[in-house]
Amino acid sequence: MKPIDHFNLRSFDLNLLIAFDALVSERSVTKAARRLRIQQPAMSHALATLRHLLADDILVRTGAIMQPTAKAAAMAPQIHTLLRQTQGILTAEDQFDPRTEQRIFRFGFSSELEVFLMPRLTAYLQHHAPGIRLLSRGSPRNEVHALLDTGALDIAIGCFDFGLERHLGMPLYEQSLACCFNPDLISLEAPLTVESYLALPHVLMTLKDDIQGCLSDALMQIGQELNVVLAASDFLTALATAAAAPVLATLPNRIAHQHAAHFGLTVQPVPLDLRIPAVSMVWSARNDRDPASVWLREQTASLIKTSETTA
Numbered sequence: 001m002k003p004i005d006h007f008n009l010r011s012f013d014l015n016l017l018i019a020f021d022a023l024v025s026e027r028s029v030t031k032a033a034r035r036l037r038i039q040q041p042a043m044s045h046a047l048a049t050l051r052h053l054l055a056d057d058i059l060v061r062t063g064a065i066m067q068p069t070a071k072a073a074a075m076a077p078q079i080h081t082l083l084r085q086t087q088g089i090l091t092a093e094d095q096f097d098p099r100t101e102q103r104i105f106r107f108g109f110s111s112e113l114e115v116f117l118m119p120r121l122t123a124y125l126q127h128h129a130p131g132i133r134l135l136s137r138g139s140p141r142n143e144v145h146a147l148l149d150t151g152a153l154d155i156a157i158g159c160f161d162f163g164l165e166r167h168l169g170m171p172l173y174e175q176s177l178a179c180c181f182n183p184d185l186i187s188l189e190a191p192l193t194v195e196s197y198l199a200l201p202h203v204l205m206t207l208k209d210d211i212q213g214c215l216s217d218a219l220m221q222i223g224q225e226l227n228v229v230l231a232a233s234d235f236l237t238a239l240a241t242a243a244a245a246p247v248l249a250t251l252p253n254r255i256a257h258q259h260a261a262h263f264g265l266t267v268q269p270v271p272l273d274l275r276i277p278a279v280s281m282v283w284s285a286r287n288d289r290d291p292a293s294v295w296l297r298e299q300t301a302s303l304i305k306t307s308e309t310t311a
Contacts, residue, residue, distance in 0.1 A: 017079050019046035023059060024076045027066045096291035098129035105296055108139030108147055110158025112235055112255040120303050148284045159277035169282035172304050177274055178256035180265040185246040192268045203241045203249045206231040218274040239263045
């Protein structure tokens with residue numbers, strides 16, 4: 001296929017093709033001008049320009065009527081088809097049917113939402129959109145925006161900021177914390193006191209090179225520091241460690257209440273006022289109006305909202 005000569009083509013006013021189609025269809029400068037809702041002198045100027053560029057009269061008078069020349073008659077069907085195709089491209093609405101969509105979506109997480117959301121979302125998609133597949137990964141807070149920019153992620157969920165021109169998002173819920181411990185290894189009375197909480201060794205979750213884990217900023221704000229003996233990258237390791245060792249595991253509240261009992265752990269509120277960022281869903285502005293992305297974000301937010309009301 002011959003490549004498009006963009007340099008030379010841009011010197012041709014493509015609006016003249018619209019004028020050509022109207023002139024040949026109406027076979028009258030006056031009627032063509034009325035059809036395009038322009039003044040007759042403007043249409044006469046367009047005809048004169050077409051005659052010059054194409055080296056052809058385009059329309060010639062034969063008696064009382066105007067007729068297209070042989071060249072114009074040969075060009076007319078192709079130009080009309082081109083204009084119809086162009087109109088179709090410009091006015092077409094994006095088609096999306098979740099039942100037939102075949103696509104992989106990449107999710108990034110900075111919190112417990114991966115284990116909480118992905119089983120529910122997978123079950124939902126298998127019923128409503130079986131061709132949509134999911135790829136999820138842990139995503140550090142300082143890397144997630146670059147991953148969205150490059151397309152390595154389609155959606156990020158966690159303690160992520162948004163609001164820049166190229167990143168859009170929506171808040172999902174405010175986070176709270178709980179601590180878990182093995183009552184056979186640590187004897188504590190409820191409620192847990194600040195003194196006991198600070199004195200005991202801790203296991204935390206982290207996605208960065210910081211022994212204070214994901215609580216480092218919150219602890220700094222209140223001027224406290226924990227005796228962290230393990231900072232793990234996932235909550236299962238934190239819970240398993242709390243089951244095996246005399247340590248406190250401080251985790252997001254929903255994870256603690258959903259999984260601690262499976263490890264024989266007791267759950268108590270954290271006695272410190274630790275302010276941690278809200279969980280948000282963030283995406284690239286270039287995917288903002290993609291119908292499949294919009295639909296998946298809506299289902300994701302709905303599943304999380306439903307889980308909040310039923311928790």
